[in-house]
Amino acid sequence: MSKVQENILSLSEESAQVRLENLLRTVAHLGHVEISVNNFEKSVWFFTEVLGLVLTETDGDRAYLRAWQDFDHHTLVLKASNESEVNRIGWRVSSKESLQLFEKQLKEMNIDFNWVEGGQKKALGDALHFKSPSGIPIELYWEKEKFITNDPALTSKLPSHPSKYQMRGVSPRRFDHVNIMVNDVKKEQEWWTDLLGIHHRYFIKNKEDVLGSWLSRTNIAHEIAFMRNSNQNGALFHHLAYYLDTGDELIRAANIMAENDMKIEWGPGKHGTSGAQFIYVFEPSGHRVEIWTGGLLMFSPDWKAIEWEPETGQLGLEMWGSTPPETYFTYGAKIGE
Numbered sequence: 001m002s003k004v005q006e007n008i009l010s011l012s013e014e015s016a017q018v019r020l021e022n023l024l025r026t027v028a029h030l031g032h033v034e035i036s037v038n039n040f041e042k043s044v045w046f047f048t049e050v051l052g053l054v055l056t057e058t059d060g061d062r063a064y065l066r067a068w069q070d071f072d073h074h075t076l077v078l079k080a081s082n083e084s085e086v087n088r089i090g091w092r093v094s095s096k097e098s099l100q101l102f103e104k105q106l107k108e109m110n111i112d113f114n115w116v117e118g119g120q121k122k123a124l125g126d127a128l129h130f131k132s133p134s135g136i137p138i139e140l141y142w143e144k145e146k147f148i149t150n151d152p153a154l155t156s157k158l159p160s161h162p163s164k165y166q167m168r169g170v171s172p173r174r175f176d177h178v179n180i181m182v183n184d185v186k187k188e189q190e191w192w193t194d195l196l197g198i199h200h201r202y203f204i205k206n207k208e209d210v211l212g213s214w215l216s217r218t219n220i221a222h223e224i225a226f227m228r229n230s231n232q233n234g235a236l237f238h239h240l241a242y243y244l245d246t247g248d249e250l251i252r253a254a255n256i257m258a259e260n261d262m263k264i265e266w267g268p269g270k271h272g273t274s275g276a277q278f279i280y281v282f283e284p285s286g287h288r289v290e291i292w293t294g295g296l297l298m299f300s301p302d303w304k305a306i307e308w309e310p311e312t313g314q315l316g317l318e319m320w321g322s323t324p325p326e327t328y329f330t331y332g333a334k335i336g337e
Contacts, residue, residue, distance in 0.1 A: 025102055025105060025197070026093070026094045026098060026196070026197035027091040027092065027093050027094065027098075027140065027196050027197060027198060027217050028091075028092045028093060028217060028218075029091070029092055029217055029218050029223065030089075030090075030175070030177065030178070030223040030224065031072065031075070031090040031091055031139075031141070031144065032072070032074055032076060032077065032089075033075075033076060033086065033090070033178055034077040034079065034086070034087040034088040034089075035076070035078060035079070035086050035087060035240070035287055035333070036078075036079045036080075036081035036083060036084055036085050036086075036087055036336065037078050037079065037080065037084055037283075037287070038081060038082055038084045038285050038286070039284045039285045040061070040063075040078065040079075040080035040081075040285075042285070043284050043287075044058075044063050044078060045284075046262070046283045046284050047063075047065055047076065047078065047283065048168075048169070049168060049169055050257070050262060051169050051170050051172065051242065051289070052166045052169025052170045052172065053065040053066060053076065053166075053169075053172070053242075054066050054067070054068060054147075054163055054166065056074050056147060057122075061079055061080040061081075062077055062078065062079050062122070063078040064076075064077055064122060064123070065077075065078070066147055066175070067171075067172045067173055067174045067175055067242055067243075068163050068165055068171060068172075068173065069161060069162065069163075069174050070147065070162070070174050071146055071147060071162050072144050072145070072146060072147060073122070073144060074122075074147075075174075075175035076175065076240070084285040084286045084287060084334070085237070085335060085336045086137070086333055086334070086335055087336040088138075089136065089137065089138055089139065089178055089224070090124075090127075090139040090140075090141060091138065091139070091140055091196070091217075092140075092141060092142065093140050093141065093142050095142065096142045096143075098140075098142070099128055099140060099141075099142055103115075103128060106130060109195075111130055111131075112131075113128055113129060113130035114128075114129050114130075115128060115129075116128075116129055116139075118143065123144055124141050124143065124144055124145075125141055125142060125143025125144065126141070126142070127140060127141040128140040128141075132188060132191060132192065133187060133188060134180075134182045134183065134184070134187075134188050134235040135235050135335055136180055136182075136188075136235055136335060137335065146162070147162045147163065148162075149162075149163060169256060170242075170244070170249070170252070170253040170256055170291060172242035172244050172291065173243050173244065173245055174242070174243050175240075175241075175242060175243075176220070176241040176242055176243040176292065177216075177220075177221075177222050177224060177240075178223075178224050178237075178241070179224070179225040179226075179238040179239045179240075179241070179290075180224070180226055180227075180235060180236070180238055180332075181226075181227055181228070181229040181235065181236040181237075181238050182226050182227075182228070182229060182234075182235050183228070183232050183233075183235075185209070185210040185211065185212060185213050185227065185228050186209075186210040186213070188213075188226045189210070189213040189215065189226055192215060192224070193215065196217075197217065198215045198216065198217045198223070198224065199216060199217065199298075199303060200213060200214075200305040201214045201215060201216055201222055201296075201298060201303065201306070202214050202273050202296075202305055202306035202308065202316075203305055203306075203307060203308065204273065204308040204313045204316050204317070205307065205308070205313075206310050206313070207310065209228060210228070211228045211313070212225065212226065212227040212228065212273075213225065213226050213305075216298075219297050219298050219299055220296075220297065220298075221273075221274035221275070221295040221296040221297070221298075222274065225238075227329075229330075229332075230329045230330050231330055234335075235335045236331075236332025236333060236334065236335065237287070237332050237333040237335060238288060238332045239287070239288035239289060240287070240288075240289060240290070241289070241290035241291070242290075242292075243292060243293065243295075244291060244292065244293040245293060246293055247277050247293055247294070249293065250268060250277050250279065250291065250292070250293050251268065253291045254267070254268055254279050262281050262282065262283070263281060263282045264279055264281050265280040265282060265325060265327060265328065266278075266280045266322070266325060266328055267280055267322075269318045269319075269320055269322050270294075270318065270319045270320055271317065271318065272308075272312075272315040272317070272318070272319045273296075273306075273308060273316040274294075274295045274296050275294055275295055275296050276292045276293060276295035276296075277292060277293050277294050278290055278291065279292075286333060287333050288331075288333075
């Protein structure tokens with residue numbers, strides 16, 4: 001019998017049940033992001049021809065996209081709209097039972113939620129919808145269709161590749177993370193860690209406030225990040241990010257953006273916190289997109305969040321000395337209702 005089993009047996013039956021539920025009630029990984037775009041055709045062009053994502057399918061006013069080694073049906077949904085905003089951030093849970101346990105926990109915390117029956121949303125099974133303290137729209141699900149194709153132009157000979165490496169645009173390997181601007185980073189981070197079990201990986205602070213926190217459930221540098229909104233006017237969607245294999249590919253990406261008149265807001269640069277190289281660009285509907293490579297990997301089960309204090313914070317933001325524009329700290333897309 002393992003030490004963990006002995007410890008659980010030593011607890012009262014009720015305490016053991018609570019502990020078991022806490023272990024089972026977790027998310028597994030970031031799944032997708034849904035964004036509204038006010039220039040649907042141009043945004044689809046950007047994400048397919050310039051960024052080089054695979055268009056799984058279009059359905060009415062929505063386009064479903066993925067990177068070439070994303071195994072799911074989609075990691076990005078574009079919805080045609082009059083306003084550009086983020087509508088939903090989707091997380092896969094660790095088991096089917098987790099959804100029921102999250103429902104129980106949300107009831108105990110008096111958090112409003114609603115169930116979306118499987119089939120109502122493209123490629124998704126039953127899903128729980130609710131919002132974080134700052135109003136970020138969250139979707140939890142267990143079932144999601146995999147990407148399957150019989151198109152010889154997409155079918156890879158490699159079983160580990162759900163589709164071929166794309167020969168157009170930037171062609172990122174996978175969906176990586178999202179970043180949200182909030183008024184109170186510490187409050188938001190603690191809620192996501194306590195309720196969803198997403199590990200706090202590292203943070204930057206000054207004497208008064210936490211300026212940024214980075215979290216992940218998997219071993220990558222982060223799957224979601226929170227940064228302090230300098231204007232203190234509520235939550236805004238800062239960016240979504242896709243991952244490249246090498247620094248050479250990142251320089252190629254910057255060239256592709258310049259050739260196609262895409263505004264590069266900042267970069268190429270290198271974040272000291274994650275160790276990743278980056279560029280930030282704006283797609284035609286005004287959403288910020290980060291393209292990056294490298295990054296910290298974490299495997300320790302008892303990881304303690306790394307603190308970047310004021311005197312080292314600038315290196316955390318950018319190791320090579322470039323200064324981000326003011327828009328980086330003040331501009332973000334709206335959060336949908």
